[in-house]
Amino acid sequence: xxxxxxxxxxxxxxxxxxxxxxxxxxxxxxxxxxxxxxxxxxxxxxxxxxxxxxxxxxxxxxxxxxxxxxxxxxxxxxxxxxxxxxxxxxxxxxxxxxxxxxxxxxxxxxxxxxxxxxxxxxxxxxxxxxxxxxxx
Numbered sequence: 001x002x003x004x005x006x007x008x009x010x011x012x013x014x015x016x017x018x019x020x021x022x023x024x025x026x027x028x029x030x031x032x033x034x035x036x037x038x039x040x041x042x043x044x045x046x047x048x049x050x051x052x053x054x055x056x057x058x059x060x061x062x063x064x065x066x067x068x069x070x071x072x073x074x075x076x077x078x079x080x081x082x083x084x085x086x087x088x089x090x091x092x093x094x095x096x097x098x099x100x101x102x103x104x105x106x107x108x109x110x111x112x113x114x115x116x117x118x119x120x121x122x123x124x125x126x127x128x129x130x131x132x133x134x135x136x
Contacts, residue, residue, distance in 0.1 A: 001122055001133075009123040012112045016079065017067040019109060024063055027056030041089040069126020076120050080113040 027034040031052035039045035066075040087110045093100040116123065121133045 005119070005122050006124045009116060009119055010125040012116055013067060013069065013123065016083075016109060016112055016116065017063055020059070020063045020066070020079065020083075024056055024059045027052045027059065031056075041086075069123060069128045072120040072123065072126075072128060076113075076117045080110075080117045083110055083113045 031049040034052045035047055038047060062078055065071060066079050087106040090103050093103040
């Protein structure tokens with residue numbers, strides 16, 4: 001294993017965490033904004049503030065476990081799925097690319113989420129006690 005790989009994976013994990021942290025805080029601090037996002041992109045209008053507080057709290061637990069590198073298969077997998085759904089839910093925005101350039105930032109982040117999931121066994125700079133796989 002290249003000696004820089006664990007550091008590179010940690011940096012990817014921290015970068016993904018920062019984005020998810022602010023998406024989570026949006027649900028907890030500005031539930032009315034989160035409601036607009038859910039209605040516009042996921043077709044889930046009519047959710048009340050309590051729903052966003054519950055979703056935000058659950059998401060906060062998930063992203064804290066993710067950034068700590070705990071239960072990697074489940075947390076990295078959940079992050080990949082959630083971001084994949086988020087990326088694909090904005091599909092209409094990609095059809096007018098020059099009006100929605102910032103939406104394209106979702107794709108490199110999705111690639112980072114996929115890389116973290118695929119290389120999770122080599123992501124050893126974590127609070128997890130899982131050893132790195134042996135190399136031949």
